[in-house]
Amino acid sequence: xxxxxxxxxxxxxxxxxxxxxxxxxxxxxxxxxxxxxxxxxxxxxxxxxxxxxxxxxxxxxxxxxxxxxxxxxxxxxxxxxxxxxxxxxxxxxxxxxxxxxxxxxxxxxxxxxxxxxxxxxxxxxxxxxxxxxxxxxxxxxxxxxxxxxxxxxxxxxxxxxxxxxxxxxxxxxxxxxxxxxxxxxxxxxxxxxxxxxxxxxxxxxxxxxxxxxxxxxxxxxxxxxxxxxxxxxxxxxxxxxxxxxxxxxxxxxxxxxxxxxxxxxxxxxxxxxxxxxxxxxxxxxxxxxxxxxxxxxxxxxxxxxxxxxxxxxxxxxxxxxxxxxxxxxxxxxxxxxxxxxxxxxxxx
Ligand SMILES: [Zn+2]
Ligand SMILES: [Zn+2]
Numbered sequence: 001x002x003x004x005x006x007x008x009x010x011x012x013x014x015x016x017x018x019x020x021x022x023x024x025x026x027x028x029x030x031x032x033x034x035x036x037x038x039x040x041x042x043x044x045x046x047x048x049x050x051x052x053x054x055x056x057x058x059x060x061x062x063x064x065x066x067x068x069x070x071x072x073x074x075x076x077x078x079x080x081x082x083x084x085x086x087x088x089x090x091x092x093x094x095x096x097x098x099x100x101x102x103x104x105x106x107x108x109x110x111x112x113x114x115x116x117x118x119x120x121x122x123x124x125x126x127x128x129x130x131x132x133x134x135x136x137x138x139x140x141x142x143x144x145x146x147x148x149x150x151x152x153x154x155x156x157x158x159x160x161x162x163x164x165x166x167x168x169x170x171x172x173x174x175x176x177x178x179x180x181x182x183x184x185x186x187x188x189x190x191x192x193x194x195x196x197x198x199x200x201x202x203x204x205x206x207x208x209x210x211x212x213x214x215x216x217x218x219x220x221x222x223x224x225x226x227x228x229x230x231x232x233x234x235x236x237x238x239x240x241x242x243x244x245x246x247x248x249x250x251x252x253x254x255x256x257x258x259x260x261x262x263x264x265x266x267x268x269x270x271x272x273x274x275x276x277x278x279x280x281x282x283x284x285x286x287x288x289x290x291x292x293x294x295x296x297x298x299x300x301x302x303x304x305x306x307x308x309x310x311x312x313x314x315x316x317x318x319x320x321x322x323x324x325x326x327x328x329x330x331x332x333x334x335x336x337x338x339x340x341x342x343x344x345x346x347x348x
Pocket of ligand 2: 055149150151152153154165166167168169170
């Protein structure tokens with residue numbers, strides 16, 4: 001009689017020599033997603049989720065990290081928390097085995113009691129099994145950035161901006177960008193309803209926040225593209241770090257984006273038409289973020305200039321909607337220019 005009983009919920013197999021094989025299924029989160037962790041130590045954030053049953057189905061030999069494209073067997077992407085859970089479950093099973101062993105050794109029935117002897121001598125052995133250790137379900141941070149791979153339909157969740165599909169390893173960077181912009185678009189479409197319900201001031205704030213989001217997504221996207229382009233051409237990690245320190249928040253500004261990309265890669269990555277349109281939208285954000293929405297003298301002067309040039313100064317939903325569209329065009333142009341020609345396989 002061994003420590004584990006064969007079969008059962010964990011499909012236990014006795015491999016001999018006190019070796020057992022247990023299959024522990026990892027519970028999914030409430031939306032059916034399962035956490036995964038990149039086995040590479042250098043990878044950041046290295047954490048993501050996939051939805052079992054979507055994407056590559058049956059006999060998947062390799063899975064990929066969405067951030068660094070590390071490739072390994074799907075089981076190598078177990079999170080620390082899942083390994084902890086599996087160990088606890090195995091321990092719990094062993095605990096059951098120990099309880100059974102004690103019972104069998106002494107021939108105790110399910111009552112856990114046995115009367116020995118009789119006549120002159122009678123004794124009773126009882127064994128009270130220890131309560132089984134409680135196993136916590138794996139705890140995972142709540143992150144929700146869901147995207148469905150257009151190539152293999154894997155439904156996956158990532159932190160920040162990822163590049164690769166976790167199942168098929170295809171480049172899905174633009175799909176991630178579109179998903180981010182779509183969230184802002186949804187918020188923008190809700191502004192009118194919120195204005196009716198909560199008033200003009202809230203609606204004005206909503207518009208400001210939406211514009212702020214467009215700028216943030218644009219900046220994050222350009223930073224990710226520049227980093228990847230520098231890695232592809234073989235720049236050292238020191239050079240990449242010092243470059244990024246120098247860049248600061250350059251990509252919150254359209255003119256500076258053009259200037260910096262030109263000095264880094266020797267080409268004007270933004271086309272003039274998109275550049276002009278985005279510039280005027282991005283400019284309207286300055287008084288908002290830097291002065292708590294209180295318009296200062298400098299802004300008034302700038303505003304007069306704009307008015308004299310016959311340009312609208314008020315922030316409108318249409319304008320932000322246009323900025324969302326233009327930001328996507330700009331990001332995909334820059335992506336084409338700086339990354340084009342490099343397939344996923346060339347990127348280590
Ligand atoms: Zn990774
Ligand atoms: Zn895919």
